[in-house]
Amino acid sequence: MAKPKIATASLAGCFGCHMSLLDIDERILKLIELVDFDKSPIDDIKEFTGRCAIGLIEGGCANEDNVHVLQEFRKHCDILVAVGDCAIMGDIPAMRNNIPLKECLEEAYLNGPTVHNPEKVIPNDKELPLCLDRVYPCHEVVKIDYSLPGCPPNADIIWQAVVALLTNKPLELPYELIKYD
Amino acid sequence: MSKQITFSIDGVEVKGKEGQTILQAADEAGIYIPRLCYMEGLIPHGSCRVCTVIVNGKPQAACTQPIAEGMTVENDTPELKEHRRNIIDMLFIEGNHFCMFCEKSGNCELQAVAYRLGILSPKFPYFFPKKDIDATHPDIFLDLNRCILCGRCVEASRDVDHKGVFEFVGRGINKKIAVNAEANLKDTNLAATDKAADVCPVGTINKKRTAFAIPIGKRLYDTKPIGSEIESRKK
């Protein structure tokens, strides 16, 4: 009987939440007994090979590629978990939300204090995903089933959440694990 | 010698003194009623509504409602917990609460009450409003993204410091804190030693050059939930 699959992605995130996931250390050996990893940066599988039981999403949606990946995750995963503050509320990328996109691009590529761009080019290739007008938390784009706050969430909260979901038990998190920073 | 008043909270008998509010009597008895805008020593503002309790069947704010003989108070019920979660959620989505880099994180009362209520993420959509920051003052910076309109700074500056540095302007969802000057905090007579500089429950009024001095794990609410200090008074 095939093991359920877990997929993960980092959208507009710093990969800190993935590092936190890996902080489960030797518990990863236990995890591998319970699940197979499907599409994920951890195993570098680039496309979904089938239906997944759980999808762990780090990062919010800052560009159209993030949206596309997130929608694919929603299509392929039974349960979608927003991991970390970026996925839940945009976090640091969302600090640009009240600034017009044009100004953001100009600051990043033209006017920033450490920018060296004598030809004054803002990168614009059709391979580059277009930025959204603002950063969208994941739950504004697709239905999210659970959220794990933190920047990053502690390895223990990710571990407890994943185990509870895999064993169909309710998510009961102790006070010490709930952190927003 | 104040008259003693006996009433009950969640079926437990509590003895208080005449003139106390439900919140004051509960605090003394070691019963924690969640609250945000209340601060001992300041006139209760009654704006956050987190301390809403059911008194003889009617909702009241515990911080402003005086105790009376035989009063029945409900505090720790599932309905009230849900109402309080909704209020905390509303405060989170109303502003821009970026805990991950906030100077107050770990010592923040809004965050701590949310932790205590077990909130993982708010159920309402984020407003992402545009709010101002004022860093003009040499010792204090204001970040209005985090203001929960508790009114503590207004009252402290007016009635304790006698300076009137802060006041509310605007109405409704546009209500915000303004300073007693044309625009900038530096043009007021606010000092870092003022009471008003110490009362903010969140990261709105911040003393410069003090952030992140306390390591994670040693901050006020890292290990024990907010309210534990009140509950430890219970005999």
Next chain:
Amino acid sequence: MSENLQSEIKVICQAYGNDRTKMMDIVLSVQQKFGQVSSEAMDLIAKCVNCYRVEVEGVVSFYAFLSKNPKGKVVIRLCNDVVDKMAGADAVADAFKKELGIDFGQTTNDGKITLEYAPCIGMCDQAPAALINDEVITYLSTDKVKEIVADIKKHYDPSKLKHRLGDGNNADDIVHSCVHNGIRKKGPVIFADYKKEAGLKNALAMSPVEVINVVKTARLRGRGGAGFPTGMKWQFTRGAAGEKKFILCNGDEGEPGTFKDRVILTERADLLFEGMTIAGYAIGAQAGILYLRGEYAYLRKLLEKILKERRDKNLLGNNIFGKKDFNFDITIQMGAGAYICGEETALISSCEGLRGDPKTRPPFPAQKGYLGYPTAVNNVETLCCAARILEMGAAWFAEIGSKGSPSTKLLSISGDCKQPGVYELPFGIKVKDLLKEVGAEDAQAVLIGGPSGQIIGPNDYNRTICYDDLATGGAVVVFGPERNLIKIAAEYMEFFVEESCGYCTPCRVGNVLLKKYLDKILAGKGEPQDLDLLQELGESIKTTSRCGLGQTSPNPVLTTLKNFRPLYENKVKKYPDGMQPTFDIRKALADAEKIANRQSVIYTK
């Protein structure tokens, strides 16, 4: 310029005794004179009255009629209430935009004309209507707008606008208004002929306690909407400790759909002042204040004239009617555009020159009200009833009506009905009989008590209008079969969002959320769980809010959910693919596509 400002401000503040509690009058005068209360003016006012500059800013920024930034010499405030929209205000709005070349919230380039929206201005039976400075213009049409704008541009003096005169005192020289009273049905209490000052004479022949007993025996209840027993209120106020007592008359009439006090103030001001004087005598007050909403400023001169006449006749002032040591007088406090000031403690705050925030209770106004003294706040209609009761006796009052709600109620009826206007009807009237009376038997829904009341459907038309069943301060709005009730609920939520004082979290934020969810449903993106969320959120707001506004603001949503659930259920659907219906990728990419000058390859149209 600055020197001129300084001396003018000094004069204005001096005229009000440099009294901080007169802040409303001061800033209204400054706004009138300069078209704004500028930053500089705020500093000057603060110096004169010895308060903090930011306190002045707090007051100015609270009220809709005051502004820090300059407004035009002429300010056009078009009412965008639900009833006005039903009568065609949207087309009138477009006409104003076209004629003036500006949008709402803007001022013409020459700085002379400002165009704004205003919530219900109390002209629902003659909508669409607008305030042009203090003038009221009713029955607006797109043609009329053309004329009005052309006229204004000739003289920039709204008092010179030509219009037909209204009826009754509206035609009086010092009112000179096109507003009409619209009294459709007179009853025995308010609009009947009565013996002037007979009530006051009778009252002064009794002791104050006896007066209170008469009012208690009559079982008079407040006619502003809350229905508190008037005799009991007076008794508490009389019995409270305090050097002074005050009687405040709530003339703020801001509940959308209510315009009955407007007619009383126009036609029965003497009766009202008589009632206030009786109240003053009963509670032991020497001073009464009529808080008059800013939108009714056109009535002020008439009211001041009547007050002066009463003083000349010894009906106000010292030793009234020869009663030794009964000294009582009435002043008028103007409001400045804030619905919340109809709430009694917010009204008191405003009278004290503060932001119109409701106060913490306890203590209640009867114990600590205006300036900390025992205060009774009564509605206009209530005080008129009190005068009639003292004239005719308690038994007469309870002759009609129902047991819990004796006597008559003024109802201001508007919306989709053949005969909108003011009706004086006995309490206990069935809604279906009322609909017959006003010519609206095909009504889809009826709003009773304004948006803070309830929206009911045909299942409830057998219910009665009274305090214990369908209570109302007077507002009754009829919605015909074609109306979109969800849209109407959303429009009322927009009203509450605009008018919330913002003091407490659930009302300040919660109402905005309720509106957002309604907009989501109206846009065709609603889901079944949104209905549960509306219910839960509405109940949280009602339970935890600090004052009557938040405790009733979710009602448009909750009562339509309760009485018209199928309308909502038909508008929502499930989205089994898990995508959020509100996320619009094309809209989200619009900025980037414009900047990059290329289209998305993933998300084409």
